[in-house]
Amino acid sequence: MFDLQFFESYLHDKGIHSAFQIWESTFENPDGRPIRENEQMIIPQSPKPQSLHPSLQQITHDGQTMVYFIYSVDYHLMLCFQCEYQFSLQDLQVLYHLLYPLHTNYVVNSGKAKLNTIIETISDTTSSLDLEEVFSNILVNTLEVITNADYGTLWFYDPELDRLVCEASEGFLLDEIWHMQFEVGEGPIGHSFEWGVPLLIQDPSEISKKGIKRISEENERLWDRTSDYFTTIKSVLAYPIFVDGKVERVMYLGQLKTDHLLNEQDLWLLKVFTTQVGIAIRNARQFADIKELNNRLIKRDHIHSTLTNLSIRNMGAEKIVQELGRMVGQKLLFVDLMEQEWFPASKKIPHDVSFKDLLKIASEPRESNQYELTHEGEVTHHLYPIRSGTVILGCLIVDAQKPLNRLGQMALEQGTSVLALELVQKQNISEFYYKHQRELFNSLIQMNDPTVRLQIASELGIQEESEFATAVFQYTDYTDSQLLEAYVHRLIAQIKKNAAPYIQTIFGYQNKVIVLASLPTPSDRTTFEKRVNELLEESAATKKFKLSGGMGSIYKGIHLIGKSYQEALTALSNPASRQVRNRIVKYSDIGINRLFTNQNTEEINRFLIEIFEPLELADKTNQTLEKTLLTYFDCNRSAVEAAQSLHIHINTLYQRLKKIEDSLQLSFKNPEDVLRLQLACYLKQSLGIQ
Incomplete structure (x- = not known):
């Protein structure tokens, strides 16, 4: 003292x-x-x-x-x-x-005054949870702490520009600062950002000696405009601001008018201050994220409540899509891949993409729920699938030229869930309808009372006088029952679309679809068969579930519908139909195969073993005897044709036939033995039984 x-x-x-x-x-x-x-x-x-x-x-x-x-x-x-x-x-x-x-x-x-100032400014800076307010206060408070500095600027990295740009300025009198952009490593600002180290420069003319990258020509041009102003710069200080261990911003201070150069003490004070600034930025950002998340949750709840309310009120998928379009800010195209229809009907599916292709695109495994529709290599639309478990029920199509904001994305996420429930509900109603139709159909084909039969037919929508044929389609080789149900619904929709004029009634049951068609003219029969065969060909190309079909004969009168139905089941279950995937098997085409429809497969196999196993044991030249026997009957027992088909001398053929007789202890002169051999060859070739 x-x-x-x-x-x-x-x-x-x-x-x-x-x-x-x-x-x-x-x-x-x-x-x-x-x-x-x-x-x-x-x-x-x-x-x-x-x-x-x-x-x-x-x-x-x-x-x-x-x-x-x-x-x-x-x-x-x-x-x-x-x-x-x-x-x-x-x-x-x-x-x-x-x-x-x-x-x-x-x-x-x-020192006490500066410490109080630091405490007050840190308290002021960290007290705000508004990110913009934090940034605006940083420089004001910094200049309160670093009294040797006349002006300060705050810079942040813009990844889109790949440059550091000015975010805030205090005490700076020139607009050029807002146009300047520094590369990472360029000048004191870029250098401090790249390396995460503070820079104290007390003689600006010595910047190049510190290994700092030269300022770009464009930035130099902006600086040169104000050369009279900057010739008075005495010292500068660049300090990186870290948030969670990563450089987020750079604070740049300059001394113009004050007599005292920025010094190591200022560097130390700035270190203390920027550490707290980094914490303030992190806290404000976390608060902003929480606030944004809370707002999103509120908006999501509102969206969910609005759409769910429409669903509860049974307003239908169309009204839900309209409301979604209002929330998103553009018209949406809703495609129902179960019923194979879209809304609004006035719009077309982009680029005339088929339902099959839409289903294929939406079924591709992907982490994101957004898919793309392209045309000539350019993405034109985004597709959002509507799912229920493993089943694609439909999709929403959005114009890619009108990007969605976060609210729009959220609305679509909620909307697809609500639409999925809507479509599942619609599917359940269809299931109930199909069950009712099946019960009526079973009552129809079992009813003997003509009057009651007519009443049932009327309920099913069947005409009284017409020529009817029943077709039954069946999916096999399926493992996912939910997916099977979707396939059955889609098949019904496709049949309705392709063969609508001929259908009297149609319904699904388990893995089957039953169709009753009115085919009064030969032209109607040809067209109907052609259209259902196209569906079978398309299904065969997908290589998913195996789809086969059987069709009964055409009969006039309601009382014979049951007979046509039983014939369709016989054609479908016949072993010959298992070899056909791309066309419907008609009862009239299976011929003698009807006799084997309900036969025990094990018994047929035993019969074939009795014929072909002895030949295999006697044959030491790669199934020559079996091939000879099959060819011989294919040529209607013509020795000349069989020898030519096998490319052997006719005497060689006779020798093989004799060996076959000896091996089987049968004779080609005995009609019963010939029938036995011919039947074995037929079963092996026609029914595909090994």
């Missing part, structure tokens, strides 16, 4: 009894102010030293003596006497130390 009495005592010992004043010049008050005096005197003309070197200076002028003590860049003392006196260097050093407590007191009080 400064002792004024001791100080005066020292002066008296030196023979100085005149009036004196002690003037203090600080960073905050560079013009100086008197802090101690023993009596009033004339204010000195120059309380500030002319230079900062040397640290001890004395001037005698007009009956006054002024002694300057330079303690630091920020703190000077001047001792002014109302007399002329010449101090020795030793005297000046003693006075320097006697006055040093005043400097110590300033440093302590100044």
Whole structure:
């Protein structure tokens, strides 16, 4: 603590009894102010030293003596006497130390003030959870802490531009700063961002010597516009701001007008401040994310509530799609892949993509629920599948030229779920309808009372007088029952679409679809068969579930519908139909195969083994005897034709036939043996039984 009495005592010992004043010049008050005096005197003309070197200076002028003590860049003392006196260097050093407590007191009080400022600014910065407000306050508060800086700018990395751009500016008078863009590593700003290290430059002309990448020509051009302004720059400070261990922004401070260069103390103060700034940014961002998430949840709940309300009120899929379009901000195309229809009907499916192709696209495994429709290599539309488990029920198609915002994406996510429920409900209603139709159909074919039969036929929508044929389609080789149900519904929709004029009634049951068709003319029969065969060919091409079909004979009158139905089942279950995938098997075409429809397969196999196993044992030349026997009957037992077909001499054929007789202990001259062999060859070839 400064002792004024001791100080005066020292002066008296030196023979100085005149009036004196002690003037203090600080960073905050560079013009100086008197802090101690023993009596009033004339204010000195120059309380500030002319230079900062040397640290001890004395001037005698007009009956006054002024002694300057330079303690630091920020703190000077001047001792002014109302007399002329010449101090020795030793005297000046003693006075320097006697006055040093005043400097110590300033440093302590100044440090407290700066610390309070830091605490206040950190508190101000971290108290806000609004990200924009945090950014706007950062520079203002920084300049409160770093008093040597005249201006400050805040820079962030824009990944789309791959450049650092100005986000905020304080104390900067020029608009050019907003047009400047720095590459990573370019200039002090880019260098600090790239390497995550602070830069203190007290002589801007030495920037190139610090290994910093040269500023681009465009940025130099912007700087050159303001060269008069920037020639006064004395020092700069670039400091990276870390958030969660990653550089997010760079703070750039400059000194223009102040007398004191930015220094290591400023660097340290900025380190303390930017650490808290990083925490403030992280907290504000987390709050913003939580707030955004909460808003999204509120909006999602509103969307879900609105769409669910429409569903509960049985407004239908069309109304739900209309409401979705309003939420999304554009018209949507809804495609029902179960019923093979779309809404609005006035719009067309883009590029005339078929239902089959839409189903194929939507069935591709993908993490995202968004698919693309392309035309000439360009994405024109986005497709959003509507699923229920493993089943694709439908899809929404959106114009890719009108990007969806987050709310639109959210609406589609909710919408596809609600539409899935709507379509499942519709499917369940169809199931109930099919069950009712099946019960009526079974009653019809079992009813003997003509009057009641007519009433049932009327309920089914069947005409009284027509020529009817029943077709039964059956899926096999399926493992997913839910997917099977979807396939049955789609097949019904396809048959309705392709053969609508001929259908009297149609329904699904388990893995089957039963169709009753009215086919009064040969042309009707040909067209109907052609169209159902096209469906079978299309199904065979998908290589999913195996679809086969059987068709009964055409009969006139409702009372014979049951007979046609039983024939269709016989044609479908006949072993010959298993070999056919791309056309319907008609009862009239299976001929003698009717005899084997309900036969035990094991018994037939045993019969074939009795014929062909002895030939295999007797044959040591790769099933030559079996091939000879099959060819012989294919050629209607013509030895000449059989020999030509086998490319062997006729005598060789006779030798093989004799060997066959010996092996089987049968004779080609015995009609019963011939029938037995011919039947075995037929079963092996026609029915595919091995």
